[in-house]
Each structure stands twice: as structure tokens, then as C-alpha cells.
Amino acid sequence: MSMIETFSLNKTFRQAIKDPGLKGSIKHFFTQQYRDKTAVNGIDLKIEEGESVAYVGPNGAGKSTTIKMLSGILVPTSGTLRVNGLVPHEDRIRHAKQIGVVFGQRTQLWWDLPVRESFSLLKDIYEIPDPLYKKNMDRFNDLLGLHEFSDLPARKISLGQRMRADLAAALLHNPPLVFLDEPTIGLDIAVKSRIREFVKNINQKEGSTILLTTHDLEDIKDICRRLVIIDKGRIIYDGTLEKITDAFAQERTLHFQVREPVSSISGIIANLPGVTADQVNELSFSVKFNRFQYSAGEIASKIITSADVIDFRIDEPSIDQIIRKLYNGELILQEEQPSEAIRS
Numbered sequence: 074m075s076m077i078e079t080f081s082l083n084k085t086f087r088q089a090i091k092d093p094g095l096k097g098s099i100k101h102f103f104t105q106q107y108r109d110k111t112a113v114n115g116i117d118l119k120i121e122e123g124e125s126v127a128y129v130g131p132n133g134a135g136k137s138t139t140i141k142m143l144s145g146i147l148v149p150t151s152g153t154l155r156v157n158g159l160v161p162h163e164d165r166i167r168h169a170k171q172i173g174v175v176f177g178q179r180t181q182l183w184w185d186l187p188v189r190e191s192f193s194l195l196k197d198i199y200e201i202p203d204p205l206y207k208k209n210m211d212r213f214n215d216l217l218g219l220h221e222f223s224d225l226p227a228r229k230i231s232l233g234q235r236m237r238a239d240l241a242a243a244l245l246h247n248p249p250l251v252f253l254d255e256p257t258i259g260l261d262i263a264v265k266s267r268i269r270e271f272v273k274n275i276n277q278k279e280g281s282t283i284l285l286t287t288h289d290l291e292d293i294k295d296i297c298r299r300l301v302i303i304d305k306g307r308i309i310y311d312g313t314l315e316k317i318t319d320a321f322a323q324e325r326t327l328h329f330q331v332r333e334p335v336s337s338i339s340g341i342i343a344n345l346p347g348v349t350a351d352q353v354n355e356l357s358f359s360v361k362f363n364r365f366q367y368s369a370g371e372i373a374s375k376i377i378t379s380a381d382v383i384d385f386r387i388d389e390p391s392i393d394q395i396i397r398k399l400y401n402g403e404l405i406l407q408e409e410q411p412s413e414a415i416r417s
């Protein structure tokens with residue numbers, strides 16, 4: 074049985090059409106015009122137990138709406154979904170016990186209570202047995218350093234501390250499935266890396282299934298093996314990060330620095346079809362090539378035998394640039410690209 078299975082999942086919202094300002098609100102009160110906004114449009118998604126999946130897409134793509142349906146907060150307009158054997162919105166209480174949810178923008182801690190009191194309230198709410206509670210608190214203390222701030226009320230702790238506490242709060246009851254909605258938003262590099270390590274730990278050591286939405290592509294590289302890209306409510310890619318890199322990161326650039334000016338770079342690369350060169354200044358130039366056509370070693374040795382090279386480095390398009398181009402419609406995923414999982 075899959076951990077998550079959706080078929081033709083749709084969610085349409087009714088949005089009010091109104092002009093801005095008070096005048097618009099008064100007019101809307103009398104005329105009441107609405108339009109339908111399809112936020113999620115025919116999502117078929119299967120996630121197996123123990124997978125770690127990044128669910129990414131531009132703003133407004135439908136990520137949060139999907140997570141809200143999967144966590145039972147929203148009822149789908151049509152289609153079916155099953156999460157660990159339950160239909161989330163039909164069985165909300167039982168479902169809540171089998172998931173952990175972290176929203177980077179919101180906290181589930183009690184604002185005025187010391188953080189440790191929030192944990193103890195959650196222990197009662199989820200009916201967590203004493204030994205499990207103690208085991209998890211010890212583990213989370215080790216991994217997330219909760220003791221540094223657990224006597225303080227949630228309103229007094231920093232954003233990074235709040236996120237560490239929220240992660241612990243969401244996982245105290247050992248849920249087999251964890252939804253993380255932007256868990257590293259606004260955090261510094263050190264806290265981000267601590268959180269990524271923690272999430273990897275619960276996925277790899279505890280076997281928890283992870284569904285992560287993020288705009289920080291470093292999160293994906295670190296945590297997830299599978300990437301699902303959604304745009305305008307539809308899945309446009311479902312596969313590994315490597316496959317998308319293979320499809321689009323074909324171009325490599327070698328940058329060279331030389332001791333003496335080179336008279337003709339185009340002459341040096343003349344018998345390498347498809348390779349292009351750019352003179353940066355008298356003593357440096359770059360050479361672009363397709364990595365499926367040539368190896369970096371081939372290109373470098375060709376240049377080194379013809380020029381007095383003192384240094385060189387290689388650049389490849391970052392996954393960040395590739396995914397941003399996909400969002401902007403500058404790259405189109407096509408059937409013939411080397412990815413079996415690409416959807417039209």
C-alpha cells in the first residue's frame with residue numbers, strides 16, 4: 074500500500090471579484106460576483122512509505138492547497154485521495170495522529186507558554202505514552218538543542234529556535250508521514266543545515282515518509298531523492314533531480330587564464346564542432362561545450378597543448394537556475410528529453 078495515493082485530485086476555490094477599496098467592497102456587497110479558481114488540477118501522485126519527496130513550484134502553483142487536502146484541512150472538489158489507508162477529510166482525528174505537519178510561516182506552539190509546556194500539552198493531546206515521550210524528547214534535545222530555550226515562552230524565542238521547536242512538536246507522536254511546508258524559510262545557514270540534518274535523520278533512520286515544499290532548492294538537494302514540480306495546479310515533472318540536470322544541464326563552460334595572449338582561440342577549437350569560445354580579456358577566455366559530446370578533460374587538454382594556461386575552472390548551470398527557468402517557461406519539458414518520468 075502506498076503512503077499517499079491521489080487520483081485526478083482537484084480543488085477549485087470561489088474567489089470574489091471586486092474592485093479595490095471601500096467603493097469596490099460596497100459594490101461587491103450588492104452585486105456579488107465570483108469566479109472559480111482551479112488551484113489543483115488533476116493531480117495523480119503516488120508516494121511510497123519511506124520516500125522523501127520535494128513538492129515544488131512557483132508562487133500560487135497549488136502546493137499548499139495539495140498539502141492541506143492531504144492533511145485533511147481542505148476537502149477536494151473532485152478526485153480521490155488516500156493517505157496511509159485513510160481518506161483525510163473523512164477521518165480527520167485518526168488521520169491527525171498519523172501525520173506531523175510543520176508550516177514554516179505558522180507555529181503550533183502556545184505563544185505564552187514555555188516551550189516545554191507546549192510539548193507536554195501535545196503529549197496529552199496525542200496520548201503519547203511516557204516512555205516514547207521521554208525517548209523522543211531526549212533524541213530531539215540531542216539533535217535540535219531544545220534545552221537552550223525550552224524554558225522560554227514561544228513568543229520570546231528566535232525564528233530558528235521556533236522552527237526547531239515546531240519540528241519537535243510535530244514529530245513527538247512518531248508520525249509515519251511528515252508534511253513540511255517551507256521549514257527553512259527565513260533561517261540562517263547554520264539553522265537551515267541543522268534542520269536539514271534532522272529531517273534526513275528522521276527519514277533515513279526512522280523511515281518516516283517526507284513531503285517537503287520549499288523555495289530553497291538546497292533543501293531539495295540535501296533531503297529529497299525525488300522531485301515533483303507543479304505549475305498552475307498540474308504536475309509538470311516527477312522524477313529525480315539528476316534526471317532534470319541531465320536533461321537541461323548539458324552545457325559546461327571552462328574558464329581559462331593564460332600567461333601570454335592567445336592569437337586565435339577559434340583556431341584552437343576549429344576542429345571541435347559545436348564548441349564555442351568567448352574572449353573575456355587579453356589573458357582570459359571561456360569555452361562552452363556540450364558534456365554529452367565532449368569531456369571536460371578533452372577540451373582542457375586541447376587548450377593546454379596550444380596555450381600557456383596558468384589556471385582554469387569549470388562551471389555548470391545550477392539546478393536552481395534550471396528550475397527557475399522551468400518556472401518562467403524558458404525551458405519546456407518534452408517527451409524526447411532523457412527522463413521517463415516527464416509529464417506533458
Ligand SMILES: Nc1ncnc2c1ncn2[C@@H]1O[C@H](COP(=O)(O)OP(=O)(O)OP(=O)(O)O)[C@@H](O)[C@H]1O
Pocket residue numbers: 086087088110111112130131132133134135136137138139
Ligand atoms: N482559500 C482560498 N480561497 C481562494 N483562493 C485560494 C485559496 N487558497 C488558495 N487559493 C488560490 O489557489 C492558488 C494556489 O494557492 P496555493 O497557496 O496552493 O499555492 P502555493 O503553490 O502554495 O503558493 P506559495 O508558494 O505562494 O505558497 C492561488 O491562486 C491562490 O490564490
